[in-house]
Amino acid sequence: MxxxxxxxxxxxxxxKGLKKRFVDIxxxxxxxxxxxxxxLIQKKELLEKEKKDISKSKDKSLFAKSKDISxxxxxxxxxxxxxxxxxxxxxxxxxxxxxxxxxxxxxxxDNIEINKSGTIRKFDFTPSSHYKIGEKxxxxxxxxxxxxxxxxxxxxKNKLALLERALSNFMLDTHxxxxxxxxxxxxxxxxxxxxxGTGQLPKFENDQFEVKLEEGTDRKFLIPTAxxxxxxxVKDKIIDIKSLPMRFVASTPCFRKEAGSxxxxxxxxxxxxxxxxxEMVSIVEQDKCSDxxxxxxxxxxGILDLLELPYRKMILCSGDMGFSAEKTYDIEVWLxxxxxxxxxxxxxxxxxxxxxxxxxRYKDQTKGTxxxxxxxxxxxxxxxxxxxxxxxxxxxxxxxxxxxxxRPYMNNLEKISLN
RNA sequence: GGAGAGAUGGCUGAGCGGUUGAAAGCACCGGUCUUGAAAACCGGCAAAGGGGCAACUCUUUCCUGGGUUCGAAUCCCAGUCUCUCCGCCA
Numbered sequence: 001m002x003x004x005x006x007x008x009x010x011x012x013x014x015x016k017g018l019k020k021r022f023v024d025i026x027x028x029x030x031x032x033x034x035x036x037x038x039x040l041i042q043k044k045e046l047l048e049k050e051k052k053d054i055s056k057s058k059d060k061s062l063f064a065k066s067k068d069i070s071x072x073x074x075x076x077x078x079x080x081x082x083x084x085x086x087x088x089x090x091x092x093x094x095x096x097x098x099x100x101x102x103x104x105x106x107x108x109x110d111n112i113e114i115n116k117s118g119t120i121r122k123f124d125f126t127p128s129s130h131y132k133i134g135e136k137x138x139x140x141x142x143x144x145x146x147x148x149x150x151x152x153x154x155x156x157k158n159k160l161a162l163l164e165r166a167l168s169n170f171m172l173d174t175h176x177x178x179x180x181x182x183x184x185x186x187x188x189x190x191x192x193x194x195x196x197g198t199g200q201l202p203k204f205e206n207d208q209f210e211v212k213l214e215e216g217t218d219r220k221f222l223i224p225t226a227x228x229x230x231x232x233x234v235k236d237k238i239i240d241i242k243s244l245p246m247r248f249v250a251s252t253p254c255f256r257k258e259a260g261s262x263x264x265x266x267x268x269x270x271x272x273x274x275x276x277x278x279e280m281v282s283i284v285e286q287d288k289c290s291d292x293x294x295x296x297x298x299x300x301x302g303i304l305d306l307l308e309l310p311y312r313k314m315i316l317c318s319g320d321m322g323f324s325a326e327k328t329y330d331i332e333v334w335l336x337x338x339x340x341x342x343x344x345x346x347x348x349x350x351x352x353x354x355x356x357x358x359x360x361r362y363k364d365q366t367k368g369t370x371x372x373x374x375x376x377x378x379x380x381x382x383x384x385x386x387x388x389x390x391x392x393x394x395x396x397x398x399x400x401x402x403x404x405x406x407r408p409y410m411n412n413l414e415k416i417s418l419n
Numbered sequence: 420g421g422a423g424a425g426a427u428g429g430c431u432g433a434g435c436g437g438u439u440g441a442a443a444g445c446a447c448c449g450g451u452c453u454u455g456a457a458a459a460c461c462g463g464c465a466a467a468g469g470g471g472c473a474a475c476u477c478u479u480u481c482c483u484g485g486g487u488u489c490g491a492a493u494c495c496c497a498g499u500c501u502c503u504c505c506g507c508c509a
Contacts (some may be wrong), residue, residue, distance in 0.1 A: 361430085
């Protein structure tokens, strides 16, 4: 969320920054409400002062007057709270302002490739899709998931289940031992406030799975990504600057409704309601965001390098970025069956956007109390990594060669085959 | 599920109707001392919001939301969370 105080200082700059996002915001209304709000606050404070003075004087003759003032304050307060609420409603639905580096563009077609890495394998047969391979091996079962649960779920079985687990462990180990992240095994449910903190609420409620609880109790949601719960570790906190940067990593299931993606990637496990993802989160001093984003992105691509999977790095255009992001790199892995790259990781700097929502701050010696910078990135999406391995490491006979770095995690198994 | 106890600043913790934004300690920052460091001593140190070019100033905030009162951290009600005991269950 944006700080109204900062917006006020440079309203035109604010408008201009958001123009890149192609969002429809009633700026005039925002400005009006703010002006109105401040007038009411001033009125209220004047009366409050008067009341306070009477109370301090303990002069009984003034008590009746004080009561009058109280009523007056109450009236103004009602009005002011209403305006404040409209103001908050508008503000909490405004996305982050794109960083200067971010190219202007409408949608994913305007994203820009930064570089490619790895070699694309030449097949002497037509490469099969991951779901065909998986089903033939009897280790991916979509029909069974439909029976027990519904669409967009999958049973991963046998050696592929082991591969999935191996991938999680391999990624976690790498980020923990090599990249300095602290391992976390977090709750998979998040409160409403937590979901607000990272920006999933209020605007994207439709994408979230909410858990049904007794009426009147606080709402809870299945996390759509560990980013939500890891980032909120610093919610409502004044962080000791010495503990920055903080880096967390977790492997968790993620739950998404995928509303509005009907007909998109209906086959296979590219787009599921539930999937495992290894997520990295960094909390940094606010001026360190850009450096940390590069570092984090390298942590993500490092995994692909080790797995020897070909990929490319994209910078997202303004129109394709997530709500809370100021700058995002997508890492796309090569999928032979589709003959194209598909997203396998997304690393974003959210500048102070989430920190302001969460009230996550630290004290800087010269600059006072500052909002922290928050970053998140997949390192990597485990389900999609599984797909990439199935497709890139498939052999003509339907078997899968296991990448060398994963073998220690799979009892030194070298190949996945029917037997 | 039954019975209690509690929630105060970065942390620990006092206060339980009237300059209490809040004692004390720790942490942190500045200084004196020291060859340097430690210790000791002195000083500083909450956040959010409003006004002001600024110095500064005002308001709010002691879990959240209501209420009582001229006045609430302190009393009442509701909610959230934490802890202890009993029961139940991984």
